[in-house]
Amino acid sequence: MADKGNKNKEPNFEISVERLEEIIKELDNGDLELEKSIKLYEEGMKLTSRCQKMLDDAEKKVSKLAKGKGGSFATESIETEDSEAPF
Amino acid sequence: MKAVEVLFNPPEPLTVSELTSRIKVELESGFKSVLVAGEISNLRVVQNSGHTYFTLKDEKAQIKVVLWKRRRDYLNLKFKPSDGDQVIVRGSINVYQVQGVYQVNVEYIEQAGLGALLAAYKELEKKLATEGLFELERKRSLPLIPWTVGVVTSQDGAAFRDIRSTIERRFPGIHIILRSVKVQGEGAGLQIAEAISDLNKHGNSEVIIAGRGGGSIEELWAFNEEIVVRAIANSKIPIVSAVGHETDFTLSDQAADKRAATPTAAAEIIVPKKDDIHKQLDSHSDQIWKRMLYFIETKSQTVDDISEKLQSLIKEKIKFRKEKLFSTKRTIDMQSPEKRLSYKRGKLDRAYEDMSLRLKIILNSKKTQHMTVSASLLTKSLETYLNKQKNCLNNQLSRLKVINPTKILERGYAIVTSTDERKVYKFVGELIPGNDLKIRLQDGSRAVTVKGDKIMKQDNLFN
Numbered sequence: 001m002a003d004k005g006n007k008n009k010e011p012n013f014e015i016s017v018e019r020l021e022e023i024i025k026e027l028d029n030g031d032l033e034l035e036k037s038i039k040l041y042e043e044g045m046k047l048t049s050r051c052q053k054m055l056d057d058a059e060k061k062v063s064k065l066a067k068g069k070g071g072s073f074a075t076e077s078i079e080t081e082d083s084e085a086p087f
Numbered sequence: 088m089k090a091v092e093v094l095f096n097p098p099e100p101l102t103v104s105e106l107t108s109r110i111k112v113e114l115e116s117g118f119k120s121v122l123v124a125g126e127i128s129n130l131r132v133v134q135n136s137g138h139t140y141f142t143l144k145d146e147k148a149q150i151k152v153v154l155w156k157r158r159r160d161y162l163n164l165k166f167k168p169s170d171g172d173q174v175i176v177r178g179s180i181n182v183y184q185v186q187g188v189y190q191v192n193v194e195y196i197e198q199a200g201l202g203a204l205l206a207a208y209k210e211l212e213k214k215l216a217t218e219g220l221f222e223l224e225r226k227r228s229l230p231l232i233p234w235t236v237g238v239v240t241s242q243d244g245a246a247f248r249d250i251r252s253t254i255e256r257r258f259p260g261i262h263i264i265l266r267s268v269k270v271q272g273e274g275a276g277l278q279i280a281e282a283i284s285d286l287n288k289h290g291n292s293e294v295i296i297a298g299r300g301g302g303s304i305e306e307l308w309a310f311n312e313e314i315v316v317r318a319i320a321n322s323k324i325p326i327v328s329a330v331g332h333e334t335d336f337t338l339s340d341q342a343a344d345k346r347a348a349t350p351t352a353a354a355e356i357i358v359p360k361k362d363d364i365h366k367q368l369d370s371h372s373d374q375i376w377k378r379m380l381y382f383i384e385t386k387s388q389t390v391d392d393i394s395e396k397l398q399s400l401i402k403e404k405i406k407f408r409k410e411k412l413f414s415t416k417r418t419i420d421m422q423s424p425e426k427r428l429s430y431k432r433g434k435l436d437r438a439y440e441d442m443s444l445r446l447k448i449i450l451n452s453k454k455t456q457h458m459t460v461s462a463s464l465l466t467k468s469l470e471t472y473l474n475k476q477k478n479c480l481n482n483q484l485s486r487l488k489v490i491n492p493t494k495i496l497e498r499g500y501a502i503v504t505s506t507d508e509r510k511v512y513k514f515v516g517e518l519i520p521g522n523d524l525k526i527r528l529q530d531g532s533r534a535v536t537v538k539g540d541k542i543m544k545q546d547n548l549f550n
Binding site: 013014017020021023024027028032034037038040041044045048051052055056057058059061062063064065067073075078 | 230231232234237242251258259260261262263264265266267285286288289361364365367368369371372374375376378379382383386
């Protein structure tokens with residue numbers, strides 16, 4: 001199975017959560033203009049739903065990294081059956 | 088010669104048991120208490136009995152050793168005898184006839200200073216520490232959610248199974264990339280170091296777990312090898328070490344960004360519970376929503392306040408303007424022709440009223456004057472008139488006296504009336520026989536009744 005592009009890096013989850021915390025702090029500021037606060041609110045709601053989606057979209061996968069010739073890598077799925085290991 | 092003799096005239100041969108017995112007696116009486124130093128290897132603790140078996144060795148020889156469970160419990164050792172340990176054992180030689188082996192039966196055992204391995208460990212630790220590989224500043228924080236976790240361990244080990252099940256339980260959906268390696272024995276260190284470097288080159292992993300399940304110090308030794316420690320220190324991807332059990336500490340642990348006591352613990356440290364993250368996100372969006380609501384409420388209140396102020400201000404202004412307008416209008420009205428006219432008219436009216444009042448007063452005073460005059464005149468004339476009337480009345484009375492019917496009665500006439508004197512009968516024809524009548528003469532009247540129906544007509548005397 002070929003490596004897929006790092007799609008997770010695009011809307012980095014951690015940065016999104018940090019941004020959410022920032023938005024909460026900014027909204028605490030009572031001097032905010034209404035339009036700005038609405039923008040913040042919308043951004044916050046979009047971010048949360050996107051983060052929730054990221055959590056739910058993650059696909060369960062276990063693979064093994066194998067080294068090919070010339071330093072290239074390939075990942076291959078590991079069968080899901082649980083072989084009892086000695087320890 | 089003697090040997091031949093033995094061969095051809097042998098005494099009764101000994102049985103194996105007899106021989107072994109003799110050896111046992113010889114050996115056990117000859118080595119009742121020995122003190123021997125050597126390195127432990129092939130140590131195993133038999134599960135059912137709890138007895139410990141190992142081999143003591145040096146460069147050229149080895150001897151079997153047994154440490155009975157009861158003795159071990161009694162000794163309450165300060166260390167856990169493990170392969171590679173340099174130890175000093177005191178005990179007796181014991182022959183195990185069943186297998187024909189002799190062994191040292193341990194009465195006491197102690198560590199013979201630091202083993203070679205431990206010395207090497209200490210030396211390497213010092214060297215790497217001086218290089219700064221274990222510095223706290225080097226340690227990186229772990230990502231909140233590692234979407235892809237690299238694992239360096241043996242595919243068949245319990246460690247991988249634990250890591251995998253823990254990750255899948257806490258956060259289904261995390262991608263696990265295993266780089267399977269030998270975790271003990273010859274070449275294990277090199278493989279582990281390579282695997283770490285490979286996962287770095289591959290680049291997908293956001294965090295790497297390097298480790299293995301529990302074992303003896305020798306079994307865990309690969310994680311004390313310099314090449315592994317350096318590979319961990321050089322990794323661009325944060326590394327969590329998970330070697331053995333809680334009590335096992337390796338140089339890998341010191342170089343890693345985070346040390347986990349066990350592989351399961353490593354997975355728990357790295358991967359959050361998906362439910363927790365969901366809850367956190369929910370609380371974030373909840374907080375944002377609440378703040379927004381609060382924000383809108385306060386803003387709308389401000390708007391209300393302002394609009395109220397504005398309204399009252401405007402009302403005041405309007406009132407003020409109105410008043411001003413009204414007063415202006417009044418002044419203008421005063422100046423208007425009609426107003427002026429009506430004002431003048433009013434003035435005129437008042438003047439007129441005034442005048443007529445004065446006139447009336449004057450007139451009244453004239454009238455009363457006039458009246459008194461005319462009254463005296465009137466009284467006078469009235470008196471003459473009254474006198475005149477009186478005279479006239481007196482005349483009439485005397486005349487009346489003359490024509491009084493009673494005077495006629497005095498002369499012998501009678502008046503016939505009805506009994507109630509209402510009707511005066513003037514003709515004989517009116518009289519009906521039987522009727523009651525009244526007859527009046529000059530001195531009074533008397534009731535009479537009409538008698539006889541014969542009417543005697545009489546000619547007028549004066550005709």
